[in-house]
Amino acid sequence: MTLSTMLSTMGAGMLRTCGIFFLTLLFSLPLGMIVMLLRRSRFPVVQWIMKIYIAVMRGTPLMLQLLAWYFGPYYLFGWSIRGYRFTAIILGFSMNYAAYFAEIYRGGIEAIPAGQYEAAEVLGYTHAQTFFKIILPQVVKTILPSVTNEIITLVKDTSLAFTLAYNEMFSLAKQIAASQTSFTPFLIAGVFYFVANYVVAFAMERVEKAFDYYS
């Protein structure tokens, strides 16, 4: 196998890897917000359910969660899971990362001084205005470094999709390495992850800079 064949075969996997990555971010970032709001709900039952949800998502390996999301419907309800694979992967990743993001958001929200809410209240802002205009922009600034960490972890975690036989880039690297008795695919994989994470870190640094105008 020539290097270019190797690269183009793995290139197909890189697209799948990127697919998982972007869809997971697309769903988990807002979902984490919902989880966080429910986690801070006034109703103890809702709080309690969200606590358990976060505990399970953070306390069990993502690989097991993917298996559960995918095979769960079949083993629990006898439903057909044909064609459900990619959905299960995105579901598993998004639900897992939402739990982590929710806790990051919560930490950010709780770091906002009570005085900000009181000032907004006295000035007559509605609850929605207070949250979106006053609190959220400050939360975003404080949580950016933690979110960057999580996103970088996600880049590398995408290889877990192979658990459900989804041939993302790293599983292709393993397959080629095995059939070609070659270390090169792993090298390519390493470079891909590094470059991807470099791009993430670079982009996030720019975002952090954009928030640098105040402290």
Place this chain on the structure above:
Amino acid sequence: MVLEMKNIRKSFGDVEVLKDISLHVDEGEVVSVIGPSGSGKSTLLRCATFLERVDRGEIRYMDTPAVTTGDDGRAAYVGAAELKQVKRYFGLVFQQFNLFPHYSVLKNVMDAPIHVQKRPKDEVRAEAEALLEKMDLTHRADAYPCQLSGGQQQRVAIARALALKPEILFFDEPTSALDPELTGEVLKVIRQLAEDRMTMVVVTHEMPFARAVSNRVIFMDRGVIVEQGDPEKVFGAPEQERTRQFLRNYQRG
């Protein structure tokens, strides 16, 4: 009457912080509230601005009821829409300024008039610039709060409160978080507002300031108003032993 509070009671758990307090403020009046820490003066301000709910008693602004006595004898707040109207009558300046750190000075002042009161942007901008000039902050309009000194931040906070054109402005220990050399510039602004006949209630530890600026001084201790009246009288010839004791301690410290 701008503000009327009647028979206010407030407890935190088993501790009664406000014990049957009544207070009224007339238009153009500057009222100073003094007293030892834990006397309930800050709580009184927080109840007046609805940051805390009172247990019993009545509150009116500009003769509009905000809190009345319900059938069960406990305080009953009016509906959200009416309360929102009442909130327009007052502004509050915090001890810790509580400026919005992600907004520039100008935006801190302009945002609420535009997005809460829905007033035209041009009009608000002109007023905000005038307010900043009055606060001697025109040159810092584009700065962010973190770039300002404490005294400057507090002046921005005052401008922010004034931008909503309140009938009455509350100050919760406006100079307590400031370095001593910065208190002067804030007190100067408040004094200037008093000269402009702005109705104000100032919770403060600055006795000379209270004596010089107020029309009336209220001395609070342990949840009750011990003594109130003309500043010369309260400071010069207090009737109550507790007032004398407080002022003695204060002067010594």
Place this chain on the structure above:
Amino acid sequence: MKKMLCLLLALVMALALCACGSSAQTGTTDEEALAEVQAAVDEVADDVAAALEGVTDDAAAIADSVRVDVTDDAAAGAAYVFLDEDLGTESYAIGFRLGDEELAETVSGAVMALVQNGTYAAIGENYPEIADYLCLTADDVDAAAIPEQGSGDPDYTFKHGFDLDYPPYSYLQDDGSVGGFDVELCQAVCEYLGWGYEAVPFNWDAKDMELNAGSCDCIWSGFTKEGREDAYTWGVTYSNNTQGILVAADSGIATLADLAGRSVGVQTATSAAEMLEDSQADLAATFAELRVYETYTIAFNDLKAGAIDAIAIDMTAGAFLIANEG
């Protein structure tokens, strides 16, 4: 255990399932690299579309699309068969580092001694799935090549490199110990020669690095010789195996031709996977998809759940899966 985890997640899942549609995708292994990239682009686009669509789908629509599986568990247990046609045969041999001729000869000779004294057949009896595939008989023995019993250096420890996930050749036993036909045979070889034995279970993907780095002395774990003739110094071929197609008995699939348009699963980096890429690439091209799994365990679960129609697997591993099913 899987069931328990599923139950734990059931609550959250009930909510989330409302947001699950069905998404179709293919996992083809085209020869033409460009076409593959193109296919992948389409695939990702499809996946994205399907996933996005899935979120907006409502629960009623899903209820229509799912079918309730009425297969009775007991019946399902016996319901997997190999097709009569196979994909090809292969030989399992012991792989040594290139140039380790002497070691290869010694070990191979010791295996022959065990064939001669009946140990080889006796170990084979412990693994009925592979009994038919053990290819060495007394006729193969060249007495001259057999080293003397106990002739090995007693201070030497032979490091046996293998995949712990390849039953019945090498796998974790019910009691948690390391075992399998290859492990027992290798232990018997060491015992015969008077060597120490050290088990080196490794990640199959890293087998070459392990071998070349010297952390093991051989790869001996149902290791296929075909296609790798020049990459290793080979010891004796001690077992044959046939790659076959495992299907549900009621699937209606009887021949390789019936696999056209079906989904077929295979474990990554196995001989079956390689055959479908090389000698059987034409057959693979007729599949609707060739899905590559990390392990056959997951592939078999998918087969049971009906997510794929067949598994390409060697007969011994397949027989092991069926025997240990449920």
